[in-house]
Amino acid sequence: MPLMRKCLAEFFGTFWLVLGGCGSAVLAARFPEVGIGFAGVALAFGLTVLTMIYAIGHISGGHLNPAISIGLWAAGRFPAADLVPYIISQVIGAIVGAGVVYLIASGQMDQTYMGGLASNGYGEHSPGGYNLQAAFICEVVMTFFFVFVVIGATDSRASKGFAGLGIGLTLTIIHLVSIPVTNTSVNPARSTGPALLEGGIALHQLWLFWLAPIVGGLIAAAAYRLLGATDTRA
Numbered sequence: 001m002p003l004m005r006k007c008l009a010e011f012f013g014t015f016w017l018v019l020g021g022c023g024s025a026v027l028a029a030r031f032p033e034v035g036i037g038f039a040g041v042a043l044a045f046g047l048t049v050l051t052m053i054y055a056i057g058h059i060s061g062g063h064l065n066p067a068i069s070i071g072l073w074a075a076g077r078f079p080a081a082d083l084v085p086y087i088i089s090q091v092i093g094a095i096v097g098a099g100v101v102y103l104i105a106s107g108q109m110d111q112t113y114m115g116g117l118a119s120n121g122y123g124e125h126s127p128g129g130y131n132l133q134a135a136f137i138c139e140v141v142m143t144f145f146f147v148f149v150v151i152g153a154t155d156s157r158a159s160k161g162f163a164g165l166g167i168g169l170t171l172t173i174i175h176l177v178s179i180p181v182t183n184t185s186v187n188p189a190r191s192t193g194p195a196l197l198e199g200g201i202a203l204h205q206l207w208l209f210w211l212a213p214i215v216g217g218l219i220a221a222a223a224y225r226l227l228g229a230t231d232t233r234a
Contacts, residue, residue, distance in 0.1 A: 001059060003082060007089040009060035013052040014090045017064050018097030018193050020048035025118035025183075026105050041118075042175030045184070050168025057164065061154070065187040066090055066210075071147035071217030075224055077154075087189070094193030102197055117194035119202035120185040120209045128180035135182045136212050142174045143186040143216025144223070151224045185209040186216070 024044035028036045036044075053062040061078070063069045066087040072078035098117050105117075119125070122135035130138070149170040153163040171186070178184045185191040191209035195202040 003085060006060040006082070007085050009056040010063060010086055010089040011093040011096075013056050013060070013062055013064045014093030014189050015097040015100075016052055017045070017048045017187075018094045018190055019100055021045035021190070022098060022118040022194055023101045023104070026101055026116070038179045039176065041179065042172045042184075045175050046168040046170075046172030049171050050164045053164035053167060060086075062164075064090060064093075064189070065213075066189055067143050067187060067213035067217035068147055068150050070214055071151060071221045072154075074218050074221035075151050077151065090189040091192050094189040095196055096193075098193030098197050101194075116202065117198055118183060119194040119198050120183045120191045121202060121205050122182060122208065123205075125201045125205055126181060127183055130181045132208070136208060138178050138181045139185055139209065139212035140216040140219070142178050142184070143213040144220045146170055146174055146186050147217040147220035148224060151220060182209070186213050188213055 021041070021044050024036060025041045029038070029041050049062075049064060052064060056062050061072070063072070063086060069078060069083055069086045069090070073080060073083055101117055122130060122132045126135060146167075150167055152158060153166040174186055175184045178186075188210040191206060195206045195209075
């Protein structure tokens with residue numbers, strides 16, 4: 001499969017992730033009387049990943065996340081030459097997705113849109129007021145388990161056809177735990193789209209949501225290797 005097609009698939013996949021996940025948080029989570037709440041947002045993120053894995057997994061692998069691409073590379077399952085193009089495509093997709101959410105949210109009748117775009121943060125920008133240390137630990141650990149499941153579920157020795165389900169459910173669980181802490185990133189691209197459009201504190205704190213997920217992804221790759229010889233497909 002040509003690299004350009006893989007990158008285009010990653011663009012569309014990450015676009016959908018941000019549109020579906022962040023869109024549910026911005027447009028539906030607190031909707032009067034029938035808001036979907038944290039559980040609904042968690043499910044939305046999980047479902048976006050699940051659906052795109054089945055839609056584009058056979059084209060690009062359905063990473064949708066720089067931490068996953070880096071983790072798979074560290075596990076010997078993804079070529080280094082494709083890493084930067086994948087990450088660029090994911091970030092652009094996330095920015096476009098956040099832009100569409102903003103355009104929809106700002107079109108609410110009789111009300112000027114003043115809310116955020118479900119950006120991630122710590123301290124005063126954390127939904128629950130969690131500090132930098134708590135946010136860093138949370139993002140590293142949650143990304144560790146997310147990437148660990150991705151590597152394991154997509155191993156050639158794993159049960160066929162169930163990777164998307166396992167990965168989507170894992171992301172749902174992660175959001176159920178960590179939305180109050182950081183609004184849940186575990187994905188530098190997902191964090192970048194909203195932060196660039198929001199600016200301010202969201203952009204100033206963006207560094208954490210690149211550093212922590214990448215650290216978690218690298219640890220996950222190392223841990224999976226410790227379990228034994230890993231699948232070496234690239």
